[in-house]
Amino acid sequence: MTKIVVITTKDRVYGVNKSLDLLAINPVKDKHVIFKPNFNTADLPPASSSMDTVRQLIIKLKEMGAKSITVAERSGPANTAKTFKKKGLYELAEELDFKIVDLTQIPTDEYVLKNIKGFHWKEGFLFAKIYDDAECIIETCCLKTHMYGGHFTLTLKNAVGMVSKSNMGELHSSKHQRKMIAEINSVYSPDLIIMDGVISFVDRGPMEGTRKEANVFIAGTDKVALDAVGVAILRILGTTPDVSKGSIFEQEQIKRAVELGIGISSSDEIEFITDSEESEKLVRQIKEELAK
Numbered sequence: 001m002t003k004i005v006v007i008t009t010k011d012r013v014y015g016v017n018k019s020l021d022l023l024a025i026n027p028v029k030d031k032h033v034i035f036k037p038n039f040n041t042a043d044l045p046p047a048s049s050s051m052d053t054v055r056q057l058i059i060k061l062k063e064m065g066a067k068s069i070t071v072a073e074r075s076g077p078a079n080t081a082k083t084f085k086k087k088g089l090y091e092l093a094e095e096l097d098f099k100i101v102d103l104t105q106i107p108t109d110e111y112v113l114k115n116i117k118g119f120h121w122k123e124g125f126l127f128a129k130i131y132d133d134a135e136c137i138i139e140t141c142c143l144k145t146h147m148y149g150g151h152f153t154l155t156l157k158n159a160v161g162m163v164s165k166s167n168m169g170e171l172h173s174s175k176h177q178r179k180m181i182a183e184i185n186s187v188y189s190p191d192l193i194i195m196d197g198v199i200s201f202v203d204r205g206p207m208e209g210t211r212k213e214a215n216v217f218i219a220g221t222d223k224v225a226l227d228a229v230g231v232a233i234l235r236i237l238g239t240t241p242d243v244s245k246g247s248i249f250e251q252e253q254i255k256r257a258v259e260l261g262i263g264i265s266s267s268d269e270i271e272f273i274t275d276s277e278e279s280e281k282l283v284r285q286i287k288e289e290l291a292k
Contacts, residue, residue: 001271002222002264004229006286008215008278010198015217016056019194020064022273023219027191029065031136034072035098036190038141038158040206041078042086046142046199047207051088053140053196058096061138072130074103074161076168081105103128104165111164119183120176126164127187137190143197143214143230145205149177151242153206154230155193155223156253156262159184182256185223193226194219202239212237216282224263225270227254232289233282248290267291 005022009015035058037049045053054071061069071093075083080102084090093100112132115124131137141158149172150157160171163184171180197216201209214233220226231248249255249266258265267290272283 001269002225003220003271003273004222004225005217005219005273006229006279006283007217007275008282009217010213010215012050012052012196012198013056015196015198016053016060016194018275019217019219020060022275023192025192025221026064028061028136028138030067032134033061033066033069033136033138034130034134035061035069036131036137036139036158036161037071037073038161039073039075039080039083039087039089040161041075042083043207045196046144046201046211047205048083048087049140049142050196050198051092053194055092055096057138057140057194058092058098062096066136069098070101070130071098072101072103072128074165076161076165101130103161114187116183116186120174120180121167121183122170125167125184127184128162128164131162131188134188137188139190139193141193141195143195143216143233144201145203145209145234145240145243147204147209148172148206150181151178151240151251151253152227152231152234154195154227156185156227156257157181159188162188178252179256182253182260182262185257185262186260190221190223192219192221193223195226195230197230197233200234200237202234202237222263224254224257224265227257228267228290229270229286232286235289236285247292
C-alpha cells in the first residue's frame with residue numbers, strides 16, 4: 001500500500017503544510033536536498049509551479065531539518081535563466097538561503113548516460129548527475145494536460161527536466177514518447193512529491209490551456225499512484241479524449257511505469273488520507289474514475 005494525501009483547498013500554504021502533516025514522514029532531516037519544481041516556462045500556474053508553493057515547501061524543508069537545499073532545473077522551450085528571473089527564484093534564494101543550478105549551463109560531464117536495454121531511447125539519455133547522486137529528491141509539479149504528445153504532465157513528466165535538452169528532439173519526435181517519459185523515472189527514486197492542483201489545464205498545455213479550478217493538493221511518494229489520481233481528477237473536471245479514454249492504468253505513461261516497477265500496479269494499493277469531508281467526497285469521485 002502507498003499513502004496518497006488528497007486535500008481540497010485554494011490556499012497553497014495550507015496545501016503544502018497539511019500535505020506534509022498528513023503524510024507524517026520526514027525524508028529530509030540532515031540530508032542535502034535536491035529540489036525539482038516545474039519551471040518549463042515562467043507562465044502563470046499551472047503552466048509552471050506557483051512560487052507560493054515553492055516558497056512554502058522550501059520553508060518547510062528547512063524546518064524539517066534539511067542540511068541544504070538546491071533547486072536544480074531547466075526550462076524548455078524558454079530560456080532557463082530568464083525563466084528563473086521572471087519567476088523570482090534568484091530573489092527567493094537570497095531570502096531563504098538555498099542554491100540554484102541551471103541544468104542548461106552545466107558541462108556535459110555533469111550528465112550521466114543512461115542506456116538501458118529494452119528502453120525506447122535509441123542511444124539512451126543524459127541524466128543530470130546532481131539528481132543521479134542526490135541524497136534526497138523532493139519534487140513539486142502541476143496538474144495539467146500536454147498537447148505535444150505526453151497527453152498529461154504530472155509527476156512522471158516532471159522528470160523530463162532532469163534530462164539534457166539535447167535529448168528533447170528524439171523525445172518529442174518519437175511515437176514512443178509517453179513510454180520514454182516513464183523510462184526516465186526508472187533511474188531515480190523521489191523521496192516526496194507534492195502536486196499543486198489549485199488550477200488545472202484540462203486541455204492543451206503545458207504552457208497554456210483551458211483553466212479550471214481543481215482546488216486540490218495531492219502528495220505522496222509513489223509516482224504511479226500520484227499520476228493515476230491526477231488523471232482521475234482531470235477526468236472529473238472534463239478533459240481531452242486522449243486522457244479520458246480507457247482504464248487509467250492503461251494510459252501509456254502509467255502502464256509503462258508499472259511495467260518498470262516504478263510504482264503500484266493497481267488502485268487497490270492506494271490508501272487515501274484526507275483533511276475534510278469535502279476531500280472525502282473528492283476521493284469517492286477519484287475512486288469511481290479509477291475503477292472504470
